[in-house]
Amino acid sequence: MSDTVKIYIDDKAYDVPAGMNLVDAAKMAGNDIPVFCYHPKMEPVGMCRMCLVEMGSIQKDRASGEVLLDDKGNPQIRWFPKLQTACTTNVSDGLVIRTNTPQVDQARENVVEFLLTSHPLDCPICDKGGECPLQNLTMEHGPGSSRMVYSDKLKLDKHVPLGDLIFLDEERCIQCARCIRFQDEIAGDDVLAFHERGRSLQIITNSDPGFDSYFSGNTADICPVGALTTADFRFGARPWELTEVPSICPHDAAGSNISLSMRLDRDHGGRAIIKRVMPRQNENVNEIWISDKTRFGHHFTRDEHSRLLCPLVRRGGNFNETEWKTALEYAANELQLAGGSVAAIAGSGMSNEDLWELRQLVTGLGGERLGAWPPTHAGADLVAQVGVGQGTNLGDLGKGDAVLIVASDLEEEVPIWRLRIKQAHDRGALVVVMNGRPTRMDDFASTVIHYDYSKAAGAFDLLQKEHGDTARQLTGAKNLVVIAGAEGVDLAGSRALMQAAANFLIESGHVGKPNNGLMATFPGANGMGQYYLGFTPEATQDIIANPPKVLFIAQADLLFDDPAAVSWLKQVETIIQLTLFAEEPVPGVTAALPIQSFAERDGSFVNGERRVQRFYTAQGPIGQALPAWQVLNRLGVQLGLGRSKLSASILMNEIAQSIPAFAGITYKALAHVEPQFPLVGGDDVYYGGTAYRNKGGLGVQIPAAADNGGAVTKGKVEKPAAIKASGGQLLVVPATRLYNRERVFRSSELVHPRVPDAYVAMNAADARKLGIENGDMVSISAGGSTLKVRAHVNGAAPQGAVILPRHLSDTPAPLAITAGEVSKA
């Protein structure tokens, strides 16, 4: 009983956790105290005064601790002389509040009347209208009429762009500072501020470019009025017209739970399209936040101009549009002629069901090699061994715990992890960042270790030898999570790094427990799913070395990712491509088959924490595209390899029977939901914002081998030879940028101003030696490609290496670290 206390709300007793915020406690007890500025994820500030309640405490005798009784035998209560703000109070034993007295009603009425003194009568055209805390609380607690003079309302600017993605309506703002506090406390990008005082007070952005944050869209969700709106959804629909479909972010390893707000649209042939992407609460994954790429990167799903609309086959020299029947017969014929020399390369956007059917088809034809794309990150098997334990929640990490981030620019690779680890750091967790260059994560690190890129694969040796104190702090931590990327290492180096990370965790006993273990920043949404279904980057390397007769390329943009792909693909006789986009066909491609995006069909992804999560059909199909699993299944039927299958859920049942990791996983189990705290997404949008309650399922975390007492042993670290640059060459280190020109992101035009022009970051000393100045065009020849990009000499690169972000220009940058020539163009 020590951790709960008894409080009295409106004369009823409740047991609530000690020290909890009073608004949260009342909420759990079923009493909604209205708030504007308070948010359960942020520190209270008591600015809006909406949560005023009558408050008192039960009197006890100081000497004996006995409860003092009044004449009638009831406990004596000492009331505060005035109303108190509930949000700035933490519960303690014997706390008494009243929320239904005339004084409280009067206070609420007055606060609403005051907030409305200069709020415009905009509700009919306001994007928040219908899900607006101010609107709702005015209806519930407002005075009904105002004593203020209508013509005295301030007339302010209604269209202030705070950056390219968020617009501010100065009239609507009620100055609760939720957006400012979110950016500061939660995102760690302190780019918003109050300007001026009193009636002149306004929200401004103090960054250049404006509102420079990857999390800016969340401020529109938690804004209790329509002051902040997103450029994407602006006037897109009224909230009550939208149909919500649960889905999963297709962009990164976090697997953020999202809700797709769908509505029919005349401009898209009357099809239901995604009007906006909203967060869906999953406290273990993304809480109630999503990154701007998740929010604004959905336009490719409906982009009829770039999507492939019907099957294409090559006959003679021509590439012709055709029917599914013809295309499948044609592909089946080619596959039969291959005589078992069949392999597949699957991208990380393929769902588990797609991968399963691809595997069935390739193995059914006698092929063995299943390659994962991109072949940059190794060690998914180690994540399956010693990955973070079941029940892990990065939001639980705090004092005494530690996080090690190695070889990753976490903000650019998996922004939601970076947001959550920033908060873990604020709660007192030790955050150690190791990389060859400064990254944004350094701002939220307790210790930053910069190593030489040529030693990147041996980062853990370096940690233990040269930074013993830090290593001891990490091994001695209560809980330890290691997040490894693959920046500055090739595939062999990545394997060595992951093995060293796994060994480090096993040695210090930080495996097999919640909040302990290994995570990796696999690109795409389903990096772990690829592993579990047998697709590996090592197989991809083997395919590159010995190309098969027939190669499936499924949802992978080889030519844009890898400059070397052009040459080795020439050796493949027949390429069957499953693709979303009607891009220039891969040279030599025999058949290009249109597949559906994540929004058009059912499926599941496995995120970086091994959580299998399910997404649902939201959008009508584009053109003749089919789900990839269905295309592959039909091909299989054509080849006499199996029966026709009707739904993705049946495939999941098959996977569950065949692959031990998926044992017991069904679509029903993935759809299971439980109440989560804080309770968001109800009618009380004033409390948690407009994030949606999770109705689509929390997902099921696959246990790591080390979970449930499983024994894991250390493996041998096979460190590859260091990649060195010699003879005037420099190390070219490919890096990831969140906003880039990848095909899935290219249709999101509103984010284009934020996509950087192609550049390379150089060290000042190297630049001087080569006669290059900041802003010069330089030519980089490395890994079989030559790129012309602008040089940024800004301290972002260590001496001897240049940082070359991938996917920023149309020419592919090298897939992995390599030595290259840099010269002034």
Added chain:
Amino acid sequence: MNVLRGFATTFKHILEEPVTIQYPEQSIEFQERYKGRHELHRYENGLEKCIGCALCAAACPADAIWVEAAENTDEVRFSPGERYAKTYEINMMRCIYCGYCEDACPTEAIVLGHEHRLSFTSRSEAIFTKDVLLVEAPEGTQATPQRVRPGTFDRSIPDMEDPL
């Protein structure tokens, strides 16, 4: 006796003016509040009153109205303020002429007019689009979209003298 009483009624009415009219050559005068076909009205300057708020669609008990909104700019302006109706359609086969849309409209843009001669021969013809519903621009004004001086029409809801 009863026969006489019957004829008395007949003769009484014989002298009255007939109530029937020769439609369509003749037509009766409508009551001001007669609820006929909808019209989308304009302001005196030719801008559309409709701001695309879709409250009419929300109020419609027959789900007959479809609105899609978009954003105005001063170069391409349809209505005052930021928002206008990009698509505005009423399915006349669903409409029950209850007038709730008119009640819900915050700008008095949609009004049930006096036009009652509605006929269509196909389902798609029964869907009245914005260009059908929108009234002509007043004489001497430009039809929408208009190009206007920046900052002139920055409020969607017209200023009200007496909000009560």
